[in-house]
Amino acid sequence: MSEGDPGDKYFDSSISDRERAIFEGGITLGALYHQFIGTPIGDKETLESAIEESALSQPYIIESDVKIVEIEKEGRSQYSYTELSGKSLQISLISKYGEAKVEMELREIPELDYPLMLVKKIF
Amino acid sequence: MSEGDPGDKYFDSSISDRERAIFEGGITLGALYHQFIGTPIGDKETLESAIEESALSQPYIIESDVKIVEIEKEGRSQYSYTELSGKSLQISLISKYGEAKVEMELREIPELDYPLMLVKKIF
Amino acid sequence: MSEGDPGDKYFDSSISDRERAIFEGGITLGALYHQFIGTPIGDKETLESAIEESALSQPYIIESDVKIVEIEKEGRSQYSYTELSGKSLQISLISKYGEAKVEMELREIPELDYPLMLVKKIF
Amino acid sequence: MSEGDPGDKYFDSSISDRERAIFEGGITLGALYHQFIGTPIGDKETLESAIEESALSQPYIIESDVKIVEIEKEGRSQYSYTELSGKSLQISLISKYGEAKVEMELREIPELDYPLMLVKKIF
Numbered sequence: 066m067s068e069g070d071p072g073d074k075y076f077d078s079s080i081s082d083r084e085r086a087i088f089e090g091g092i093t094l095g096a097l098y099h100q101f102i103g104t105p106i107g108d109k110e111t112l113e114s115a116i117e118e119s120a121l122s123q124p125y126i127i128e129s130d131v132k133i134v135e136i137e138k139e140g141r142s143q144y145s146y147t148e149l150s151g152k153s154l155q156i157s158l159i160s161k162y163g164e165a166k167v168e169m170e171l172r173e174i175p176e177l178d179y180p181l182m183l184v185k186k187i188f
Numbered sequence: 189m190s191e192g193d194p195g196d197k198y199f200d201s202s203i204s205d206r207e208r209a210i211f212e213g214g215i216t217l218g219a220l221y222h223q224f225i226g227t228p229i230g231d232k233e234t235l236e237s238a239i240e241e242s243a244l245s246q247p248y249i250i251e252s253d254v255k256i257v258e259i260e261k262e263g264r265s266q267y268s269y270t271e272l273s274g275k276s277l278q279i280s281l282i283s284k285y286g287e288a289k290v291e292m293e294l295r296e297i298p299e300l301d302y303p304l305m306l307v308k309k310i311f
Numbered sequence: 312m313s314e315g316d317p318g319d320k321y322f323d324s325s326i327s328d329r330e331r332a333i334f335e336g337g338i339t340l341g342a343l344y345h346q347f348i349g350t351p352i353g354d355k356e357t358l359e360s361a362i363e364e365s366a367l368s369q370p371y372i373i374e375s376d377v378k379i380v381e382i383e384k385e386g387r388s389q390y391s392y393t394e395l396s397g398k399s400l401q402i403s404l405i406s407k408y409g410e411a412k413v414e415m416e417l418r419e420i421p422e423l424d425y426p427l428m429l430v431k432k433i434f
Numbered sequence: 435m436s437e438g439d440p441g442d443k444y445f446d447s448s449i450s451d452r453e454r455a456i457f458e459g460g461i462t463l464g465a466l467y468h469q470f471i472g473t474p475i476g477d478k479e480t481l482e483s484a485i486e487e488s489a490l491s492q493p494y495i496i497e498s499d500v501k502i503v504e505i506e507k508e509g510r511s512q513y514s515y516t517e518l519s520g521k522s523l524q525i526s527l528i529s530k531y532g533e534a535k536v537e538m539e540l541r542e543i544p545e546l547d548y549p550l551m552l553v554k555k556i557f
Binding site: 354357364368 | 465469470472473474475476477480481483484486487488489490491492516
């Protein structure tokens with residue numbers, strides 16, 4: 066099955082719906098991380114909403130949930146604002162292409178000590 | 189006069205309050221532009237608020253107003269979302285250091301055909 | 312087959328090598344696009360190299376080729392430098408996970424009038 | 435004195451050459467920081483060159499020197515690449531407008547525990 070998108074014909078024709086949903090979700094995780102890392106955090110909830118809505122504007126992303134966690138102010142002065150770091154950004158996305166739905170996440174894994182982008186569940 | 193910030197002693201001691209306010213505002217204009225350009229736009233108002241609050245978290249910025257204007261969807265499909273471009277981003281900031289207040293802007297200048305960062309008024 | 316990476320156990324166990332290679336490549340395309348769009352272009356070749364090497368530092372990316380095309384200076388003054396735009400960035404990547412190799416691209420598609428990220432060939 | 439740039443007339447007419455040089459340098463420091471923070475580091479020297487050249491493409495920036503220092507790989511696997519952090523980026527710039535030259539820096543200040551953008555010397 067296909068979504069009938071005009072861009073589809075540029076893809077390898079052997080690509081499955083699962084694979085396409087995974088591709089679109091991977092793009093979105095990479096995009097959000099590198100777009101927003103470093104952002105000076107004013108209001109946490111507003112920035113979470115802006116990232117969630119940015120995710121939903123991307124093709125085939127049907128659900129998104131963003132949390133900014135464990136932020137600590139750096140420094141001790143006027144300059145002590147906080148920038149969004151990879152460790153403090155948690156993203157959960159669902160992408161859907163044709164019959165396939167895929168749940169993906171970005172989150173800091175303490176055991177690994179870095180923020181991992183992962184395919185959590187393929188429906 | 190000085191704000192007594194612990195970072196002050198690293199600055200050239202001849203710098204005036206006006207100059208410092210201009211410096212901090214220039215940093216913020218450059219930061220916001222390069223942080224947010226390319227962001228996929230979900231909800232315009234939420235993104236405007238996130239950028240405004242990001243500005244206010246920066247040192248010595250006391251007012252900010254952000255407008256996203258003239259956005260056009262590119263393309264004709266699932267992919268036809270909009271990314272924040274330099275031409276569509278308008279920022280107005282006021283920075284204050286000691287007795288000096290400075291109003292700065294980023295906006296597309298039709299005559300010049302590019303987004304100009306400018307010092308509008310020094311109080 | 313698996314690559315034996317410590318992050319693997321966080322993935323849905325039904326994910327295939329093909330799917331994992333596609334996921335990692337999708338992340339990298341999204342990351343590069345949103346990291347580098349808006350960069351003021353000094354020397355084109357140096358920036359192309361920096362983006363290529365950035366791609367190769369990402370997990371499971373084994374080949375990358377980056378071209379910056381069709382750049383036009385905006386404006387008519389000191390300010391008339393060029394920023395990297397989505398339309399002028401071309402990326403070709405190969406990711407490899409286990410036995411699967413996948414070729415992916417980012418390029419402006421004139422028919423669609425936007426930069427498309429696509430899975431060109433699955434080996 | 436003025437540089438005769440077509441954008442000049444949009445500025446507060448009381449702005450001095452010193453102030454204008456400080457403004458342009460501040461913009462560039464903020465721009466470089468927020469453009470490049472988060473970049474996956476492939477080859478350190480190539481990325482340093484790309485940032486330097488990006489600085490020189492900005493209006494009124496006549497010298498730039500960039501160093502990436504103290505990078506540590508995070509994690510212990512395929513994913514253990516390094517992203518450019520604020521603490522590891524050092525930038526030195528000279529801006530010139532009319533008769534004024536200004537030296538500016540971005541560097542981590544251990545005493546403050548954050549990366550400070552500062553006006554080092556006004557000539």
